[in-house]
Amino acid sequence: MALDPEDLLTIEKYALQNAVKYEAVPQEKAVLGKIMGVAPQLRARVPEVKEAIENIAAGLNKTTPDEWRARLNEIAPELLEELSVKKEPEKGLKALPGAEAGKVVMRFAPNPNGPPTIGSSRGMIVNSEYVKMYDGKFILRFDDTDPDQKRPMLEAYDWYVDDFKWLGVVPDEIVKASDRFDTYYEIAEQLIEAGHAYVCFCDGETFKGLKDKKQACPHRDAAPEENMKHWKKMLAGGYEEREAVLRIKTDISHKDPALRDWGAFRILKKDHPRPEIGDKYIVWPLLDFEGAIEDHLLGTTHIIRGKDLQDSGKRQKYIYDYLGWTYPVTLHWGRVRIEEFGKLSTSGIRRDIEAGVYTGWDDPRLPTVQAIRRRGIQPEALKKFMIEMGVGETDVSMSMESLYAENRKFVDPIAHRMFFVANPVELTIDGYGGGIVEAPLYPNQPEMRKIETGNTVVITKEDAANLEVGSKIRLKDLGNAEITSMSPLSAKYIDNSMETTKKEKMKIIHWAPTNGLKVTVLGPDGNFSGIGERTISSELDKVVQFERFGFCRIDSVDGENVVAYFAHK
Incomplete structure (x- = not known):
């Protein structure tokens, strides 16, 4: 199936911008990377995108740089204007769009399946600093509703509070999402009654096949009363795991498959490590649903999240539109990769600790806040480093040497x-x-x-x-x-x-x-x-x-x- 005209125009815009910027016919990889970032719906169609880039490049080979510039000015003058502005590297935190003193509410929302890492400290520091700038409210929210893949650790709740204290931050409020199941259920039922959510009985492979073809699940058009009956049966334990999922209705023909009828609740017959939760629930909210509801309940005004989570915001906005809520102002930032540590996941570290590879979460070989604290990294150094990194969508490859250089300024005199x-x-x-x-x-x-x-x-x-x-x-x-x-x-x-x-x-x-x-x-x-x-x-x-x-x-x-x-x- 050929790409639609809108997608082809997007590819042409960024191919032209690259050509004008470097005064040369663009390299395929450079344009492809940009397209995947601005048009995530095309990630599943890379061969067709590559072919489109090749065709555009072949056409550019037959024209002049002046003609490239004229065409870009015609179809995307804003991209041409970007090239005329010399961008100086920015340090520190820029003003929050739409922020008012005394009215900013921000949150840091970790999954407590391990302690904070150096990477997650960026969110701890930047969110709390913004709130301080605007005399607002800062919330530590534990997104702890996954007892399976990211099973919480009871100790981790206190670890986050302790590391915040080390950084000189006391959250104005601490919230555990696992305390709010009844509220999530109430809102789910509002969406079911309004016809915005339905119980899907397709297995995962079947639903993916339908979704990829832009075809509706056969249960999608069931009456709200029927969906409510199935929902109540889910809550009562009448279905097995993976037998039923509550989905949010979106646009089943949306060009981005990730936004088509996404899952909001699943059945998991597992206990929660918090004793007050235990085995009380078997229908668990997925992160996009839980996070959307929490941000509304907490009055969150601004969200900073990874650019890889842009689809989360798009999914959550469906709920906000259905319920007449206003979605928070959202900023995105690129990933932080720490060169010395490579790809270390919290779950992987946990397994290695249990196997005796590491002595604990504060082992000096690990990229946890506990570890660098024990090694003598000062909180002021970590804060300064993360604040100067700022908020930008560019991925950051960080060497620990940069943090050491900052820390040296604090420890050398004392x-x-x-x-x-x-x-x-x-x-x-x-x-x-x-x-x-x-x-x-x-x-x-x-x-x-x-x-x-x-x-x-x-x-x-x-x-x-x-x-x-x-x-x-x-x-x-x-x-x-x-x-x-x-x-x-x-x-x-x-x-x-x-x-x-x-x-x-x-x-x-x-x-x-x-x-x-x-x-x-x-x-x-x-x-x-x-x-x-x-x-x-x-x-x-x-x-x-x-x-x-x-x-x-x-x-x-x-x-x-x-x-x-x-x-x-």
Whole structure:
């Protein structure tokens, strides 16, 4: 079946825009990607779209750039105008369209099947910041009505509240969708009575076949009274799972198949993990229905959702139109991909934790807020990073290095400097009697820390491998020495003069006393064991900088043993 004229015109518009922008006949992939974004109904017809692009490109090959521009101005002047406006990269949060001070209501609506991730923190931060900008109301809503594929975790409800608190946000209201089944049922019955919803008995494959052909389900035109009878039977447990679905009537011939008679309720004979819900219900609202009703009940004025959920808004608007409601202003943003973590799903992480692959949700190898908190990432750094990213439809590929750079600005001025030696090798310093070494807590600041040591210290295995007999080194803040033996590793003490260090151009290396603490550092790229100075024990729950190693948060101190979590260099 050929593409309709409206679709062909859309393809031509964006092919021309690409041609005018680059002054060249467009590449198929570039135009195809744009078309799939603006016309999702064509995603199922990629071969035909490709053919249309090829035909348009062939025509452009026979004309000039001036003619391309004239044609684009004729059929889509707004796309030509876009090219004439130089777009500067925008940072921060732009004004919300249609927002009034004191009247903005926004929500963050996670499924509590695990804790917040770095990606979901974007929604936590941006929504709460917008509400703060407009002196509005912020709601944390748990979309917890899927006890099957995205089964909630009881702990996760508190985890979200705790991570919000860490970010300095206290929601004005906390709502659990699973508390509102009776309300959902009431509204479903209003739609059934008005002829806007019906009970479908087609199996999934049969309904998809009919939908793809723009053909109605045979039960679609049943009278409201008959649909109500079937609905009541669903609620009473008279049907098995997948035997009956309540669907919202839309336009069965709509050019986007995703909008044709979508499912609102299904039968699931599974319990909910919340004990007050348990096995009380067997007819469960699907997310598009539940979310639509909740946004109305909560008075939501503005929604920010992923651009991949654009169809959700289009589906939900049918309910709003049927019931005479006003749909919230909706903004869309692109996906955030974290380069270091690849594709990690919450359900996949949960399985790996249960299998012992990870130690828990705060394992430093994971992209959860719990994990980066434990590693010493500051809430101010995460907030600043996400706010500056702003709200745009462009997909974002994010490196953790960018977040680390932001965090460094916050921790560098406050982190005490400490000595920690991973993979330690002993070095005996002949002629040095030991004692108290004073070293600055911060660079170029008068405040000092005191390190007690004897004439044997430890240095890293890497530093030791680069030495040879006759090498002259400066042990930072302790003094200068010359290597006299490699096995065992020993040196003779020279002095503690920086003039000697500069004159001899000595390599400066860090060290730790052999009577120091045993330190284990856990990090996303592996674990390290070594020895650290004893003053580390006073830094519990603080971020320190292990010199020449990186910033770490001291997680626990148990006698002579310290566990630290690596943040970043």
